Amino acid sequence: MEPHVSLERILNNVQKPARYTGGEFGQIIKEKCVSEVSIAYCFPDMYEIGMSNLGLRIMYGAINGIDGVRCERVFAPWPDMEEQMRSHGLPLYALESGDPVSSFDIIAFSLGYELSYTCVLNMLDLAGVCVRSADRGPGSPLVIAGGVCCFNPEPLADFVDLFVVGEGEDVIREVIDAYVATVAGGEADARTGEDAMVVSEDAMVVSEVCDADTSAEAEEAGTSGARTGEDAAAEAAEAANAKKEAFLKTAAGIKGVYVPTLYDIEYNDDGTVAAILPHDGAALPVVKRIVRDLDEAFFPVNTIVPSTELVHDRTVLELFRGCARGCRFCQAGFSGRPVRSRSCKKLIEQGIESLSASGYDELGLLSLSSSDYAELPELCDGLLEWCRPRSISLSLPSLRADNFSMELMEKVQSVRKSGLTFAPEAGTQRLRDAINKNVTEEELLEACAVAFAGGWNSVKLYFMLGLPTETDEDVVAIAGIARAVLDTWKRHARNKSRGARISVSTSCFVPKPHTPFQWEAQIGMDEYLRRVGLVRDALRTKAITYSWHSPEQGLIEAALSRGDRRMGRVIEAAWRLGARLDAWSEFFSVERWLDAFKLCGLDAGFYAQRERSCGEVLPWSVIDVGVRESFLQSERELSRRAVASGDCREKCVGCGACALCK
């Protein structure tokens, strides 16, 4: 579609308009047809972030690979664009066709970060779709969600009709099949695109619009004024509702699907969850889905090449899913288990194919802990043979100090040298053992020595503050490590003329569901800042720069991560108070969130800073990621005794996740 004049005019008034046009090389345009199922795939952040997301590219390609299904992309607008859209009444549209999101059968959100929740609500509102599932009338699209946040779907339970738990590429097919069987057909007539296109200038008014929605639609359908017409409209609405309910019940039978309306939650007087009660045959728990064989799984070798700069302009390969390391703070590690790898041969094929198809000059080897890939040297050699003559470089997102080698460094940075990043996470060996981060200071310093001798001069070190059992001694030791790295540079650097660039960065630990620390309390913001002060005081040297993340986003992230269903009210209140792109610190306001909590009679500290007792019903226990709770408990015990449990590639520690493959 050529942008029509009004959109063209709007685009002339906003920053970086290319992110709102679509039309990139490689976008998939599918012919529209009557019997199709259309999906608006929404990423609740900016284009530049979303288009750098491999999950989005996989799902976009996989869904469009299904006959009769059309999937288009939607991203969040930057505030300047939102303002233009609201003031000109332009509803949120999908990039491929320019069609309003409300005209799609299904709106699917990809949820990767808790602080994007208000953005989900804002996008629904910009689309002219009621944010709460209960308010959505019969003509409204179905709202579904997937992504890692769905391992605790409860905070969004009021807004999302259906969650896909785990890896989505197989489940989505089954969901679409169920949709076709139960809803599609009659649905097309019930939907009235134009009604849905009303976008209010002010988000606050929307609820009123929504409340009136159903009756307005019924009224309009009965414009003949005849009593029978109204009845017919009401009947049609009822039939559509019945279909949607039937669909949700059928879909709830699909493994990996969670339909929140099929569960009642009871609370204790102290605010904790008393019981999760499924009805209509819904499963408890809902077991996450995984793709068993990655070589067989869909991978988007032909993908979109944006015409505007992204966060990462590169082609990526996915070496494996899951992580065997078992760092006790890491949700991605536990919820992604078990480890499943692609074969080296397959990866080389996919790498060459996708580089040729994209024209990028960097190939990212992506995974949770990429340097753990068993055949990494073979993979690098195989790829470099093709990449070197074409000036294409390989990159690894993160490095581990314990399997670091110069040989590998040279391979992955063969063309362009960028800085090295290590994440020891904690300052002392005791605390690293407690969090099961199996890396020693010697290993780290050795890795740095090798890198400095090889010509690198810059190292970034990441740590967390507020890890369970952390003492001031652990905190101060962070500075010690940084100084030791500086000493190592002095001893080993090949070229000292440019000086060393060593930077230390800390963030506030956020306890996450489905990890051994899911019961732990987060430290308060003041306490975090006190610990930041300790690091800063201990680091008084010009050669090392220290930066720390503000604890404010961490607090809200912690509350949302372990929130229950009541958190939906807080999210909605925060959004109505103006929260939008909370993932962007410039738009985030902790005061706004705390006000929202107050308005809802809830307390952020209850969710973030409270230690849960062992027997407490955790809101996210409705989801089973494959790792047994008893295992998480025993890991937590080991953590208290500062005992590491090692890497499960060497010895299975019996977490239970491998049963998912059976």
Place this chain on the structure above:
Amino acid sequence: MDSLVRLQFSKVGKARFISHLDLMSTMRRALLRAGVSLKYSEGFNPHPYMSVALPLPIGCASVCEFMDVRVGGVDALAVGGGERGAFGGGGEVGGFVHDASADGGGETGAFDGGVGGVVSGEIGDFGGEIDGEVGFSCDAFVEKINAQLPEGIKILDIYTPMRKLKEISWVEIFGILYYDKGAPADAAAKLAARYSERSIIISKKTKRSVSDLDIAPFIRDIEFDDADEVTIKAKVFVHDPTVSTDNLLAALSGGFAELAPDYASFTRLEVFDAGMRPFR
């Protein structure tokens, strides 16, 4: 064996919103996908040699853009999918390895010497030089690159440049002027009257200051129409001073504010050298 080639292309529709910087990487990737190997600079951060004449402002369309690229040849492996396919074998033409028989059974147009239909005749001066072995325009090759470009960008011609991009002195633009409350009565006549004044003083912002400039000497062949929509067509000088479309519309202030559009959409139609001959 690297050589400089010039791409003439259009940038319309959605592609108007691609910024100048993004256009460079978009082109670079498209050329790489099409199997063209680019010549990179040496050093820490190698970059290909590419330059665009008169970067378009974001939002402005053009059917007459130029980009010069230093190419090292065509990657036969990439283009032919393993065999020495489309561009394998054959004689070397201006840095490209070209074999007409491989890319379409020697159909006409696969290799038509000279700058070709677009401006033939008008640039007869040097047509002879760029004929035959030195200059070339290869339809199949153009097609190959076009298949790799995003919506709205289209290569119109490829050839060995004989003149420097900086010889471009005048640009012909076409604009549609939008008035939210309807076009003023006799818009075309009134606009024509304003722009035919001897001296048209506007204030022009430079990097450091704002100064007055008389743009009248730097506008030629200006025409207006208000049959359907209010339109403007003109040639403006782009060499120092540069008259941008904003500068052009800046003439509609003060007593002429009624003629100032609420929004204007411009397209670049043609470029000329100092002698007002179309530049290629």
